[in-house]
Amino acid sequence: MTHAPSLSPTSPALPTAGGFFRRFRSTPSEPDFAKRVQFSSPYLPYLFLAPQMAIIFIFFYWPSVQAIQSSFYLEDPFGFGSTFVGMSNYTDVLKSTEYLGIARFTAVFTALVTFFSLAIGLLLAVKADGIIRGNATYKTLLIWVYAIAPPVAGLMGMMMFDQHIGPLVKFVGLFGWDMKVGLNYTDTAAAMIIVSVWKQIPYNFIFFLSGLQGIPVSVREAALMDCRSGFRRFWTVILPLLAPTAFFLLIINTTYALFDTFGIIDVMVKDKAANNPITLVYKVYMDGFRGNDLGGSSAQSVILMIIVFVLTIFQFRFIERRVHYT
Amino acid sequence: MSAINITNVSKIYAGGVEAVKSVSIDIADGEFIVLVGPSGCGKSTLLRMVAGLETISKGTVEIADRIVNDVEPAERDIAMVFQNYALYPHMTVYDNLAYGLKNRGTPKAEIDARVAEAARMLQLEQYLDRKPRALSGGQRQRVAMGRAIVRKPAAFLFDEPLSNLDAKLRVSMRGEIKQLQKRLGTTSLYVTHDQLEAMTLADRLVVLNGGEIEQIGRPLDVYHTPASTFVASFIGSPAMNLLRANREGNRLHFGSQTLEADRLAALPTDLTVGLRAEDLRVAQAGEQSLTLKIDYVEELGAQRLVHGTVDGKPLTAALSPEIDLGETIALTIAPSRLHFFDTTTGKRLTRLTDTSSVIREQVAALEPAIS
Known part of the structure; x- marks a missing residue:
């Protein structure tokens, strides 16, 4: 579990984000006829694609269609049939002040987790990149955290923020903050954000570091001659060249904050008093599997799907335009 | 004014490897100096120490009478052209040229004027809006040059700037660099491993070997009077032929073959003789000669x-293509064209009177006739 990938600049241990997303672009910048393969039968390529398509259909489209379908029905909690209710699952959800409150928290949570995990990951990567001696140890130590499973991270977070033994609670207590994780809405939210950010930093660190190491040394040296301020050099040369990596991570981190923080949230709020902050995904789970409201839960997942869809389109349309791929 | 003085500069890496050993070079204002040597000779390290990209372990570097050992690269008033151009890939050609000026707070109007001037000089005007990836290798190299020019620095530093270009482009860019440097009169330090580039560009060239200076001199002086066997074999293509010889009086024995020269009395009996391939010619009947057993011919x-x-030792001769070649050929050389080196140290040995002074005497003898 503690295996860290090697990060030497020569080994292609990590895919570059630029190459990863270039495939999705609608207009390929250069035609690569040389790579084009000729098939003897026109059906052969489809046969090769079939396994991948099968997986996508079975694990993505089919459940999606199921979710959309059941979002129009009111399911009997004990499985004795369902009643078609049209859009009322949606209207119920969207009228609910509780749901809108959770949506607002999810937006704040996602924004903060994405921002801080990207910013701290970048900061650590820049610092690690500057280290010459002992950098392997330093990198390994930073990457380690990534090997921790989300529920375990949540559990560790719980211990750090425990009312009686949590060192972080004691630490902030020194400044007069009586932190009550699991009881106080804001305190729980803070703890959730901190643990989620902590968990995601190593991932961002790895990508930013490999991105930094992909910037040609001579370009940095040229900048060194053209600009005396290191801060300005970073903003005008290094960061723009990191943009493909940063854009890739922005999408991955948004998805992470929206969905993959489930385990952390679960550990932190399960079996706790009510009025704790939760995100939309957790609400889907609560209503569907705790509340047995499968129809409402399905409607929520469809809404979530639309949100992610719109967000991704927005990111590709408006942010990727400013990304320079080398 | 913007002279560069390199005084006893050494580079010692952690681990004790000495890449540059106490090198001193004084570069006059406006001079074009080429550092040349095989890879690993320390030429790039020396250049990078002048640029400020490597720390100076010992000695001092002065640019325009200011010791710059502890001065940031951006404040040394120098501009560098890198081997792989090192253009900022996310900036247009205009921004690439303007970047250094913007960071120095140059007024917008002045930036525009300088970029326009550099673009005109380098014929980059129609490419100013392009990104580097939309340019050819030669154009990128020009942008890299332009980035150096717009800054109007005290000195240009070139780190093998033509190595990434194809042979034809290299020749034309070489000419452009030379002309540009002459026109601007900016002190330049140029690193290359290509002796032809060194010969054609340099006002003076510095031949480095193993971190030490083998010879400093004008290209033709270095070519005609190489200070060591290393310089002799490095400068000039094909490399100078070096043959071991035994001296007996004024006779040189190459194994079983013999050449006779004059004024050799002061030389040791065991020595290395240098013969330029282009100084060798076919011997006429009756002339003293060396017999070359021909292996192969390059046209x-x-x-x-x-x-x-020649007697089992390799030798190359540059001959006119009209000459018919058999299995062997008799070659001769003017005795004044022979070079002599110490067999153990490789250092150049001078005869009683050096050839150059003979030439000087001849010129002096001619002068009254001319005037």
């Missing part, structure tokens, strides 16, 4: 390189 068009052996 260069204007001349042909004949490779073979």
